[in-house]
Amino acid sequence: MTSKKPYILAIESSCDDTSAAVLCGEKVLSNIIASQKIHQEYGGVVPELASRAHQQNIIPVVHQALARAHVAKEQLSAIGFTRGPGLQGSLLVGVSFAKSLALSLDIPLVEVNHLQGHILSHFIDKEGNKKxxxxxxxxxxxxxxxxxxxxxxxxxxxxxxxxxxxxxxxxxxxxxxxxxxxxxxxxxxxxxxxxxxxxxxxxxxxxxxxxxxxxxxxxxxxxxxxxxxxxxxxxxxxxxxxxxxxxxxxxxxxxxxxxxxxxxxxxxxxxxxxxxxxxxxxxxxxxxxxxxxxxxxxxxxxEFQYCTDNAAMIGIAAYYKYLRKDFADMHVTAQARYNF
CATH class of the missing domain: 3.30.420.40 (ATPase, nucleotide binding domain)
Structure with a gap:
């Protein structure tokens, strides 16, 4: 039986974690995070290395998120993504992938402010979670x-x-x-x-x-x-x-x-x-x-899984924007500095 609530695939790539999540309304069905270990030897995030790692990780991470959620890409209602703020090269990977996938599936694209995502993570629907x-x-x-x-x-x-x-x-x-x-x-x-x-x-x-x-x-x-x-x-x-x-x-x-x-x-x-x-x-x-x-x-x-950068928080923000039909067009670009 198909849910009346939308299925949203969310993508987060603002820094050094590549993450994808699938939500059905306010409920998280999957939340996959691929961390980048390479930065440890440099004592901090190296932007160029981060963007390259995102390119390697994004397809496997999205595939795993859909598989774990038991949702086919054809069932998706929209694609949410982090537009900014963050590292420009890292953001570009997520933005470009989200635009391409939304275009191929002919579904809406929803841009999300990374900081608003952190705040709205408190509205993820989970048993015992007071909002x-x-x-x-x-x-x-x-x-x-x-x-x-x-x-x-x-x-x-x-x-x-x-x-x-x-x-x-x-x-x-x-x-x-x-x-x-x-x-x-x-x-x-x-x-x-x-x-x-x-x-x-x-x-x-x-x-x-x-x-x-x-x-x-x-x-x-x-x-x-x-x-x-x-x-x-x-x-x-x-x-x-x-x-x-x-x-x-x-x-x-x-x-x-x-x-x-x-x-x-x-x-x-x-x-x-x-x-x-x-x-x-x-x-x-x-x-x-x-x-x-x-x-x-x-x-x-x-919860600890929603403290660090993750796509579930982007997904919940995208869901509320989806309800308002607040969609982005295909000309949207990554924005390293992105105010509310």
Whole structure:
């Protein structure tokens, strides 16, 4: 029996993960992600290598997504894709593939803003998954973005504050690199921090107006701190790794929480939803749950599979656009910088 809800194939290729998902309405039938290991030896994502890997991965990933969902391409109602923001070369692979497939199947094409996808991942239909109601506050925290937004509707989002320089994920990864940890370093800092004392070392908090963020100063202070102590004791990092990780992580989370508390105070909104790769951080999730109990916030934290870049979040955003018949034409192009 054919479902009355549309089948949507979604494609995400904004950075170094090639992902495809199939959704039936708000329900995810498959969500396939192919990660690129090659960047580890360079300590960060190399754009040219990323785009080449996307070219190799996209057909197998889409094929696997359709097969796992038990959906034939002829059953698809639309193709959703990430238009931006992201790496231009990586985005081009996904955009070009989506356009070609939509054209061959003669079905609509739906462009999606990557950041809106992170926020709308909270509306994926799953048993036991409570969805936020409008308006709510959203905090997107990843390797490339740090923002606090007021979400009035699925596609009406107002930026209240954003980073003026580095993003949260970049602060984690650069700290890890300073400590000699492999890329991606954010998850490793989270791992080592669990064994450390978050108050062992203190780092400065940036003084930034309003609800905006800054992490470049923290990154510099960590670098100078490590250089100074390693000069005095060559084994300083090895002997204090867990405490360093815990202290840096505590500082980053405290920076985020101070701004979030200020946003709640200014707007009176106590529904908080987070998204982006850093939302997988265990200490941040625990801190948010603490505030949920302490200040009666209603907190929405995505499943781990929907924290990092994935096509399911693109699919849910594409679904809501599909309902509005908000389609893209075949002249659409990738956009590295893509505002709401």
């Amino acid at each position: 936020p109601s409008f308006p709510f506050l959203a905090m997107t925290i990843s390797g490339g973005h740090t923002q606090i937004l007021k979400v009035n509707d699925y596609f009406s989002m107002e930026i209240l504050g954003e980073t003026q320089d580095d993003a949260t994920g970049e602060a984690f990864d650069k700290t890890a690199k300073i400590l000699g940890l492999p890329y991606p370093g954010g998850p490793l800092i989270d791992k080592y921090a669990k064994e450390g004392n978050p108050h062992a070392f203190s780092f400065p908090f940036p003084k930034v107006e309003g609800l905006n963020f800054s992490f470049s100063g923290l990154k510099t202070s960590v670098l100078y701190f490590i250089q100074k102590n390693v000069k005095e004791n060559p084994n300083f990092i090895q002997e204090n790794l867990s405490d360093i990780c815990a202290s840096v992580q505590y500082t980053i989370i405290e920076i985020l929480m101070r701004k979030l508390k200020k946003a709640v105070s200014q707007t009176g909104i106590q529904q908080i939803a987070i998204g982006g790769g850093v939302s997988a951080n265990s200490a941040l999730r625990a801190t948010l749950q603490h505030y949920a109990k302490k200040d009666l916030w209603e907190v929405f934290i995505p």
